[in-house]
Amino acid sequence: MRLALLCPGQGAQGRAMFELARADSAAGALLDTMIAQAGLDAPVDAVLADDTLLFANRHAQPLVVAATLANWKALERDLPAPAIVAGYSIGEVAAYAVAGALAPGAAVALARVRAGLMDASLGATPHQALVPVSGLPLDAIEALVRQHGFHVAIVTGDDSLIAGGRADRAAGLAAALAAAGARSSLLPVAVASHTPFMAGAVAPLAAALRQALSDPQVPVLSGISGERITRRDKAVEHLSRQVAEPVLWRECMDALVESGVTVALELGPGAGLSRMLQARHPGIATRSVADFRSLDGVRGWLARQAD
Structure with missing residues (x-):
C-alpha cells in the first residue's frame, strides 16, 4: 500500500464534525486544546449550532483544521506511514501538520491568522x-x-x-x-479565496509561516503547482502564495497517480475530495473518514486494502 492522506477545505463542516475524533480519548483531548487555540468569539457549541457562525471565515478555517488533525490523531497509530499528503485550500495547512512540519496547535493558530489576513484583504470589495x-x-x-x-x-x-x-x-x-x-451554484463563503483579491494577505502570511514551519517529514503536494514539497522554504513560498493564486486540484489528483499512490484516505470533515479523486482516478481505492460510523470502520477498510 502507498497511502495518500487528503485534508479538506471549508464547506463540509457541520454539527457532527468532531464526533468521530471524540471516540478516541487522546484525539478528544487534543481537539479540546486545538479548539481553545482557535480564537473563537463564541463557545464552540454555539458556533457548531449556527451556520452563520460556523461558515464565517474566522471560525471555519481553524475548526476545519482542528477536525482534520483530531481525526488524524485518532487514526495515526493504526495507519501505515503516508507516502504523500495533499490539502485543499485551508486543508493544505492541515496537510503540513500531518506531514510533521507543524504542531497541531500551531496549525490551528496559523489557520486563525490566515483567516484574519484574508478577511482584512476584503478592503474596498467587502462582498x-x-x-x-x-x-x-x-x-x-x-x-x-x-x-x-x-x-x-x-x-x-x-x-x-x-x-x-x-x-x-x-x-x-x-x-x-x-x-x-x-x-x-454559490458557495456559503464571503471571501474570494485564491484570487488577486487576497494579494494583501500573501506577505504577512509568509512571515507567519516562516516562524512556524519546519521541513515536512512526508512530501506535501503544492496546491498551486501539484509539485512535491519537501523543504521549509518552498513550503513557505507556496503556502503563502496559495491564498491569492488558483489551486490546481486537478493537477494534485494526477500527481497522486504519478507518485504511485494506491490508497487514499480523506481525513474529513466531509467527503468531497475522496469523491473527486474516485471519479477521476478510480484505480486508487479512496474513502473518507466521513463515510464510516466508527474509527474501527476506517481501520477495517484500510486493513482490507493492505491484504
Whole structure:
C-alpha cells in the first residue's frame, strides 16, 4: 500500500464534525486544546449550532483544521506511514501538520491568522463570492468568468472549476453560464479565496509561516503547482502564495497517480475530495473518514486494502 492522506477545505463542516475524533480519548483531548487555540468569539457549541457562525471565515478555517488533525490523531497509530499528503485550500495547512512540519496547535493558530489576513484583504470589495461551475470545457468557462470580472480560484476537473469575484456580479455570471449550458451554484463563503483579491494577505502570511514551519517529514503536494514539497522554504513560498493564486486540484489528483499512490484516505470533515479523486482516478481505492460510523470502520477498510 502507498497511502495518500487528503485534508479538506471549508464547506463540509457541520454539527457532527468532531464526533468521530471524540471516540478516541487522546484525539478528544487534543481537539479540546486545538479548539481553545482557535480564537473563537463564541463557545464552540454555539458556533457548531449556527451556520452563520460556523461558515464565517474566522471560525471555519481553524475548526476545519482542528477536525482534520483530531481525526488524524485518532487514526495515526493504526495507519501505515503516508507516502504523500495533499490539502485543499485551508486543508493544505492541515496537510503540513500531518506531514510533521507543524504542531497541531500551531496549525490551528496559523489557520486563525490566515483567516484574519484574508478577511482584512476584503478592503474596498467587502462582498465577495465563490461560484462552482461545471459542464463546459475549461477554456470556455474561463472566458465567461473573465467577462464578468471573476477569476479562476480552484481547478477541480477538465470541465469544472470554482471562480471568485464580486458578489454583486455573481447573478450575471450565473445567467451567462446557464445560457451557455453550464451549471453553477454559490458557495456559503464571503471571501474570494485564491484570487488577486487576497494579494494583501500573501506577505504577512509568509512571515507567519516562516516562524512556524519546519521541513515536512512526508512530501506535501503544492496546491498551486501539484509539485512535491519537501523543504521549509518552498513550503513557505507556496503556502503563502496559495491564498491569492488558483489551486490546481486537478493537477494534485494526477500527481497522486504519478507518485504511485494506491490508497487514499480523506481525513474529513466531509467527503468531497475522496469523491473527486474516485471519479477521476478510480484505480486508487479512496474513502473518507466521513463515510464510516466508527474509527474501527476506517481501520477495517484500510486493513482490507493492505491484504
